[in-house]
Amino acid sequence: xxxxxxxxxxxxxxxxxxxxxxxxxxxxxxxxxxxxxxxxxxxxxxxxxxxxxxxxxxxxxxxxxxxxxxxxxxxxxxxxxxxxxxxxxxxxxxxxxxxxxxxxxxxxxxxxxxxxxxxxxxxxxxxxxxxxxxxxxxxxxxxxxxxxxxxxxxxxxxxxxxxxxxxxxxxxxxxxxxxxxxxxxxxxxxxxxxxxxxxxxxxxxxxxxxxxxxxxxxxxxxxxxxxxxxxxxxxxxxxxxxxxxxxxxxxxxxxxxxxxxxxxxxxxxxxxxxx
Amino acid sequence: xxxxxxxxxxxxxxxxxxxxxxxxxxxxxxxxxxxxxxxxxxxxxxxxxxxxxxxxxxxxxxxxxxxxxxxxxxxxxxxxxxxxxxxxxxxxxxxxxxxxxxxxxxxxxxxxxxxxxxxxxxxxxxxxxxxxxxxxxxxxxxxxxxxxxxxxxxxxxxxxxxxxxxxxxxxxxxxxxxxxxxxxxxxxxxxxxxxxxxxxxxxxxxxxxxxxxxxx
Amino acid sequence: xxxxxxxxxxxxxxxxxxxxxxxxxxxxxxxxxxxxxxxxxxxxxxxxxxxxxxxxxxxxxxxxxxxxxxxxxxxxxxxxxxxxxxxxxxxxxxxxxxxxxxxxxxxxxxxxxxxxxxxxxxxxxxxxxxxxxxxxxxxxxxxxxxxxxxxxxxxxxxxxxxxxxxxxxxxxxxxxxxxxxxxxxxxxxxxxxxxxxxxxxxxxxxxxxx
Numbered sequence: 112x113x114x115x116x117x118x119x120x121x122x123x124x125x126x127x128x129x130x131x132x133x134x135x136x137x138x139x140x141x142x143x144x145x146x147x148x149x150x151x152x153x154x155x156x157x158x159x160x161x162x163x164x165x166x167x168x169x170x171x172x173x174x175x176x177x178x179x180x181x182x183x184x185x186x187x188x189x190x191x192x193x194x195x196x197x198x199x200x201x202x203x204x205x206x207x208x209x210x211x212x213x214x215x216x217x218x219x220x221x222x223x224x225x226x227x228x229x230x231x232x233x234x235x236x237x238x239x240x241x242x243x244x245x246x247x248x249x250x251x252x253x254x255x256x257x258x259x260x261x262x263x264x265x266x267x268x269x270x271x272x273x274x275x276x277x278x279x280x281x282x283x284x285x286x287x288x289x290x291x292x293x294x295x296x297x298x299x300x301x302x303x304x305x306x307x308x309x310x311x312x313x314x315x316x317x318x319x320x321x322x323x324x325x326x327x328x329x330x331x332x333x334x335x336x337x338x339x340x341x342x343x344x345x346x347x348x349x350x351x352x353x354x355x356x357x358x359x360x361x362x363x364x365x366x367x368x369x370x371x372x373x374x375x376x377x378x379x380x381x382x383x384x385x386x
Numbered sequence: 387x388x389x390x391x392x393x394x395x396x397x398x399x400x401x402x403x404x405x406x407x408x409x410x411x412x413x414x415x416x417x418x419x420x421x422x423x424x425x426x427x428x429x430x431x432x433x434x435x436x437x438x439x440x441x442x443x444x445x446x447x448x449x450x451x452x453x454x455x456x457x458x459x460x461x462x463x464x465x466x467x468x469x470x471x472x473x474x475x476x477x478x479x480x481x482x483x484x485x486x487x488x489x490x491x492x493x494x495x496x497x498x499x500x501x502x503x504x505x506x507x508x509x510x511x512x513x514x515x516x517x518x519x520x521x522x523x524x525x526x527x528x529x530x531x532x533x534x535x536x537x538x539x540x541x542x543x544x545x546x547x548x549x550x551x552x553x554x555x556x557x558x559x560x561x562x563x564x565x566x567x568x569x570x571x572x573x574x575x576x577x578x579x580x581x582x583x584x585x586x587x588x589x590x591x592x593x594x595x596x597x598x599x600x601x602x
Numbered sequence: 603x604x605x606x607x608x609x610x611x612x613x614x615x616x617x618x619x620x621x622x623x624x625x626x627x628x629x630x631x632x633x634x635x636x637x638x639x640x641x642x643x644x645x646x647x648x649x650x651x652x653x654x655x656x657x658x659x660x661x662x663x664x665x666x667x668x669x670x671x672x673x674x675x676x677x678x679x680x681x682x683x684x685x686x687x688x689x690x691x692x693x694x695x696x697x698x699x700x701x702x703x704x705x706x707x708x709x710x711x712x713x714x715x716x717x718x719x720x721x722x723x724x725x726x727x728x729x730x731x732x733x734x735x736x737x738x739x740x741x742x743x744x745x746x747x748x749x750x751x752x753x754x755x756x757x758x759x760x761x762x763x764x765x766x767x768x769x770x771x772x773x774x775x776x777x778x779x780x781x782x783x784x785x786x787x788x789x790x791x792x793x794x795x796x797x798x799x800x801x802x803x804x805x806x807x808x809x810x811x812x
Contacts, residue, residue: 363757496799534775
């Protein structure tokens, strides 16, 4: 097989190679290298560690099962850290399919740290409207979410006592897949009400939030599964994301190799046509 | 390697649907089409149930029918009427009525975005760029700050199309292109990471939750 | 009047929202909050409209036996069964052991995740077939991509610590500068377009007279 004939390679062979490069490391438990936390994930972790115990934190899980592989590990690790630090958590989701994931995260972390729903945390559920919800929360959180995810009036929920708007929120922890998400929280809430915020985002959207991090609008940033793995290591609970990093490494090398091979094949075919 | 398949019928259905969608990688086929259509139907049903129960009912019907005279709740008749007007789209002669609620939403959201983008993206980002170009004792930080400012200015100049990119303006715009290419390359690298991560998530479900084959 | 009233509604709603952002008076804030709640309700109705339209189109396709009509029956069945179960359970639809959550875990969640995961295969295929380095700019893009792809995974650090350090520097300096330029430019565009929409200069939603 010469480089020129590679141009006619059936893409299904590439699909098979990608599949195997992900399956084999997971199946045979490869360990290529340990995960090293970065400054951005340390910023995320430290922002929560530095808060006084018992502070009220808004945990917004703005993602759905489509990006759960990246966002769910961050969300769970954040809930674990918040509960270990005895923070009062007000959770919500701005994606329709987000509330069950938020429920699951709070249930798992709540069980590990013996936290009680309604007393230590609440899941306000989903509200349609995207950034409008954030803006309305700035006026009144109880009027925006009159009931929680189970239909219970927020007036009856102990953890919501005294919570009117963002003035009572000490930190926003946002786990986001895109729109609505980190950008809208920064624009509508951080810029207006100056509430500190940290964000865990999908890798696709991570590059666009670096300016917010550098400008001080975000205090920490987790980007993709790699960011989630770094954070899991810091929280002391390596889990889903950490497990996936070895397969991630091999897949990245393969795709880089494919770029080189594709260009060599193209260059080879151009030379052949030139003769 | 030993297998411990799940006994949960839900996990088996989920796994078979996952494999059905993956079958598209070989070629388009009736199994994939079945899964795709089922996905669209279930998603749409899920969205409408969630929207009605989590948003429309507690923010409209409950206050309106529960405490009509209190706190101006009677005014909620207006968004109710606007919401119903949306359905005039199904009637060719009356579909002009649906423009009123759309117009209302189109007044509210742009206003929110003007202030949000203005404060969050415009003012704060310029504020973040006002950096010292010489930091005593830290040549690395100084070079970084200079590059940040030069990169931003050259990128903005590239997007200025009111004057032809010639001479000094053209040279600066070209520099802006190089910064943009680095940015696009970084975005590409992150996009690769994102896509692969999502596949890893599905494979973990199949190998761990379904087949019980993973050892950790 | 059919064109003027919507433009007037947009103007009044938009101008009030803009002005109220700067006015802390309780009466104005109360009206500001109320208006946003109204918008949330109207947007909620648009979701219902979308699903009603989906139902209408697919029922028509089934009745006329158009292409792939048997699959449309699957779509309609999924839609109607999910809605029936969800509404019948009311506030208990969020309970972990509810049938609605079982539908979410068994159908919605895995299929959504799998649809997105297909992209991994296509990005690998596109890297081979479409990523062509034919200019200095494309070479810069490729080098940045390689550094990022290696620098963001543990393998990069295992090869040499300079790789993740280079990736960090790339993201914090040149990438940051360009992204900031894009952010500022986009912000200007959004603000200009927003003002045009509020003032009725963008009439795309108005359409023609029906």
